[in-house]
Amino acid sequence: MAVTPLYKLFADQLAASIRDGVLRPGERIASVRIASQQHKVSVTTVVRAYELLESRGIIESHPQSGYFVREQAQPAEKPAPRTARQDNPAWQQSTEVDVSRLVLATLKTIQQDGTVPLGSPYPNPALFPSQRVAQYAGKITRNASQSSVFDDLPPGHPDLLRQIARRYLENGLKVDPEEIVITVGATEAINLCLQAVAKPGDTIAVETPTFYAMLHAIERLGMRALEIPTDPERGIDVGALEEMMKTQPVAACMVMPNFQNPLGFQMPDAEKERLVRLAERHEMPVIENAVYGELYYGNAHPSSLKNYDREGLVLHCSSFSKSLTSAYRIGWAMPGRYRAQVEKLKFLNTLATPTVPQRAIAEYLTQGGFERHLRRVRRAFAQQRDLMRHFVLRFFPEGTRVSEPQGGYVLWVELPSAVDAMELYRRCLALGITVAPGRIFAATNRYGHFIRLNYSYPWSREIEQALKLVGKLVEELAS
Amino acid sequence: MAVTPLYKLFADQLAASIRDGVLRPGERIASVRIASQQHKVSVTTVVRAYELLESRGIIESHPQSGYFVREQAQPAEKPAPRTARQDNPAWQQSTEVDVSRLVLATLKTIQQDGTVPLGSPYPNPALFPSQRVAQYAGKITRNASQSSVFDDLPPGHPDLLRQIARRYLENGLKVDPEEIVITVGATEAINLCLQAVAKPGDTIAVETPTFYAMLHAIERLGMRALEIPTDPERGIDVGALEEMMKTQPVAACMVMPNFQNPLGFQMPDAEKERLVRLAERHEMPVIENAVYGELYYGNAHPSSLKNYDREGLVLHCSSFSKSLTSAYRIGWAMPGRYRAQVEKLKFLNTLATPTVPQRAIAEYLTQGGFERHLRRVRRAFAQQRDLMRHFVLRFFPEGTRVSEPQGGYVLWVELPSAVDAMELYRRCLALGITVAPGRIFAATNRYGHFIRLNYSYPWSREIEQALKLVGKLVEELAS
Known part of the structure; x- marks a missing residue:
């Protein structure tokens, strides 16, 4: 258990060579590929070793030329994308939302066969134990009794409710199965929760950048979005939110505290608690999107x-x-004191969630293996995060900054400010590569030179070549 | 093809016996069970023979005593439930809708194991080729490529869109696959269509009684319902609708022209056309709920x-x-000129409809057998309609009137006016029998002495006994 990982050993050897003067400041070190061959x-x-050395300020990467021993070994500035700042009065204003058309159009391009799905919001489906879940579904269908068709009325199938509650318990949260309402994916859950707590015209506080599904929910219900500055490492600025709540009524707040899409941060526990206490002081409901919660890189499930x-x-x-199977679109809400309203809205919205998928997932969770799979x-x-960060910094021109996700599978990339990411998106698409343009992550016209990249697919020559091409296009657009 | 059905031959024999004086006016004829044994x-x-003779005015049924030769052979008055009439000014007013809580509560009781599901809105699942669809689903899951997970974005899987269009063509309606948007059941389709054409506070014209899902859609969006008198045989009163549209703005109309739930009528073609022309004159969108369209008893699919x-x-x-499998909750909308709005709203509401069910149903439709199954x-x-009508009229007290559905699988029953159908519902439930109280089919407090009965299950001693018990309870409550 306490074995030092190979990459650390390798990094330590390299650090020793530098300390010993075998490698001099300013000197280029072996490329990843060559080092990999040399050292077997x-x-x-x-990549992980180089990342570690970079983070220790021992080496540095020069875009498109590789890694070099640093002139002076000092802590490196982290190349994180810059935060939106509360630097002008426009921040104080809520806005109407109309981003769904653009999102739908870009998502559809990801569907096209043969594209390299760097712009995809979905995790690589090959990672999922779909076969096992499908086998359970088949068995359930064969043995279905006549009454079983009725089990899918809200709140949902009792076995699934129980299994979800058990999973929360394993992750340190005591949940009563009765608190849960099964939905068609988290999308429906978020829609129902928002409708339960606010009405058309109300202002909803959101992170910025924010996952577009949050903006969709606001758009669908004719509400207004108030974008709150959000730190790429600490999440929504609770202080800024509190300030803004003094200037205008905020009906609810929607956040993704763990591994936010697109930033990838994990809010510190203290910030999470601070947000909830703020909500309590103002009786403000908070909608928490937790779809990436199981995909942490740390030692334990985050709070x-x-x-x-x-x-x-x-x-x-x-x-x-995002954690087991996307084919069935099974989500849920735990709406706290708004449970009755959410259950009723679920019934009105789609009547029922299909039975067989609910029971198949419940069976999978009962049989075990979920934690091992995760x-x-x-x-x-x-690992793929490290590779994607490494190669983006290598292939993309100077001025590029990348996030450091703590979970999930997407990277947020700030390009040189001259780059029009929508134009980049279109040029990439012409080459059979998708990227998600930053524009879709805001209600207002922000993130014009940002993109989001998906790293859920195993690293391959195809992905590496695609990324290199994207880097070239970025360079063209930057100049 | 032109073979005379057995029940007609049997009815003709019986009619001949009556004409010949073998059976005299006022004389009791053999009970169904005894006649069945006697004549093998x-x-x-x-039952069908008796029904036919009754409709010809040759015999008549006396509640709880059986069939008798009529005193004078004349056309019988049809025992149809009475129509709501435009007889007081309250008709002119639209109302807020809040019926979902009651509906959800009653639907949940149907879930209970071991109840006789006379109150169920669902067709008997044993009639569905679920096994075959499940086999396709299993095969599709096994062979799923990585890209296949993306196919479920709106409007839906191309194969399914094509198969649905083909099916319409077989039924005499030319449809372009591009007109269709796949949804989570017809419930979501109706919700999205209503949201596409009207806004909160708008008035929506509906049939009365109406299927509660229509009322739910109105309730969910904070609209108002305007109930239009609806004939149990001809459907919504288009003239009355036109009159009401003179007194107030009507944003849209929602109807179920074929085999309406709960009345079971099929609107005559001329009335359907009249309604559409009225809509055209006023640029009023009409939402058509067609879920029972395939379940016709006539010779061809109705228009x-x-x-x-x-x-x-x-x-x-x-x-x-209602026609193939309810386990997957696959529905669709053909929203005409509102297609783009509906597709966008679908995306906002539940993002996507699960892929595997879409592809499994498409495969079923491709392989053939749907028409044979139907x-x-x-x-x-x-057949079961005839049995249910027969036994209701036999077991229920005088004053009971029943609909004569032309398709689908539900019977609308008007009880003697003293009967409180909610109380009946509760007493039945205590005996393990469900009935659907009429109250849930109106936004206003109507149909207090009506119930809806499901006849999708094969006739059995259990159902017959249950119905007898319900009849007894009705009799108690009537006096």
């Missing part, structure tokens, strides 16, 4: 806002689409 | 409002839940 270690090991919720103001939404996925994503 | 024909045959739609004002909604179901429902 995997590309991943080399949810729900862990700090004493008054039922947190409406927690999640799904299995451990494998988490390890893969953590 | 099925109970169904006897839809969509057949008369020249200007794209008909938003046609349907699903496979013919079997239609035959069964037509």
Whole structure:
């Protein structure tokens, strides 16, 4: 258990060579590929070692030329994308939302066969135990009794409710199955929760950048979005939110505290608690999107806002689409004190969630293996994050900054400010590569030179070549 | 093909016996069970023969005592439930809708194991080829490529869109696959269509009684319902609707022109066309709920409002839940000129409809057998309608009137006016029998002495005994 990982050993050796003067300041060190061949270690090991040395300020990467020993060994500035700042009065204003058309159009391009799905919002489906879930579904269909068709009325199938509650317990949150309402994916859960707590014309506080599904929910219900500055490492600025609440009524707040899409941060526990306490002081409901919660890279499941919720103001939404199977679109809400309203709205919105998928997932969770599957996925994503960060910084021109996700599978990339990411998106598409343009992550016209990249697919020559091409296009657009 | 059905032969023999004086006016004829044994024909045959003779005015049924030769052979008054009439000014007023809580509560009781599901809105699931669809689903899951997870974005999987269009063509309606948007059941389709054409506070014209899902859609969006008198045989009173539209703005109209739930009528073609022309004159969108369209008892698929739609004002909604499988909750909308809005709202509401169910149903439709399956179901429902009508009239007290559904699988029963159907519902439930109280089919406090009965299950001693018990309870409550 306490074995030092290979990449650390390798990094330590390299650090020793530098200390010993074998490698001099300013000198270029072996490329990842060559080092991997020379030392007979995997590309991943080399990349992680280089990342570690970079983070220690021992080496530095020069875009498109490789790694170099630093002139003076000092802590490196982290190349994180810059935060939106509360630097002008426009921040104080809520806005109407109309981003769905653009999002739908870009998502559809991801569907096209043969594209390299760097712009995809979905995790690589090959990672999912779909076969096992499908086998359970088949068995359930064969043995279905006549009454079983009725089990899918809200709140949902009792076995699934129980299994979800059990899973929360394993992750340190005590949940009564009765608190849960099954939905068609987290999308429906978020929609129902928002409708339960606010009405058309109301102002909803959101992170910026924010996952577009949050903006969709606001758009669908004719509400207004108030974008709150959000730190790429600490999440929504609770102080800024509190300030803004003094100037205008805020009906609710929607956040993704763990591994936010697109930033990838994990809000510190203290910030989570601070947000919930603020909500309590103002009786403001908080909708928590927790779909990436299971995809942490750390040692344990991060806490949810729900862990700090004493008054039922947190409406927690999640799904299995990012952790087990997206084919069935099974999600849920734990709406706290708004449970009755959410259950009723679920009934009105889609009547019922299909039975067989609910029971198949419940059976999978009962039989076990979910945690083992997740451990494998988490390890893969953590490695692929390192590779994606490494190669973006290598292939993209100077001025590029990348996030450092703590979970999930997307990277947020700030390009040189001259780059029009929508134009980049279109040029990439012409080459059979998708990227998600930053524009879709805001209600207002922000993030014009940002993109989001998906790293849920195993690293391959195809992905590396695609990324290199994207880097070239970025360079063209930057000049 | 031109073979005379057995029940007609049997009816003709019986009619001849009456004409010949073998059976005299006022004389009791053999009970269904005894006649079935005597003549070695099925109970169904006897019931249909008796029904035919009754409709010809040759015999008559006396509640709880059986069939008798009529005193004078004359056309019988049809025992149809009475129509709500435009007889007081309250008709002119639209109302807020809040019926979902009651509906959800009653639907949940149907879930209880071991109840006799006379109150169920669902067709008997044993009639569905669920196994075959599940086999396709299993095969699709096994062979799923990585890209296949993206196919479920709106408007839906191309194969399914094509198969649905083909099916319409077979039924005489030319549809472009591009007109269709796949949804989570017809419930979501109706919700999206209504949201596309009207806004909170608007008035929506509905049939009365109406299927509660229509009322739910209105309630969910904070609109108002305007109930239009609806004939149990001809459907919504188009003239009355036109009159009411003179007194107030009506944003849209929602109807179920074929085999309406709960009345079971099929609107005459001329009335369908008249409604669409009225809509055209006023640029009023009409939402058509077509979920029972495939369950006709006649010789051919009835026309839809969509057949008369020249200007794209008909938003046609349907699903496979009543005709093929309810386990997957696959529905669709053909929203005419509102297609783009509906597709966008679908995306906002639930993002996507699960892929595997879409592809499994598409595969089923491609492989063939749907029409054969439907013919079997239609035959069964037509026979079971006759049995249910027969036994209701036999077991229920005088003053009971029943609808004569032309398709689908529900019977609308008017009880003696003293009967409180909610109380009946509760007493039945205590005996393990469900009935659907009429109250849930109106936004206003109507149909207090009506119930709806489901006849999709094959006739059995258990159902017959249950119905007898219900009849007894009705009698108690009537006095």
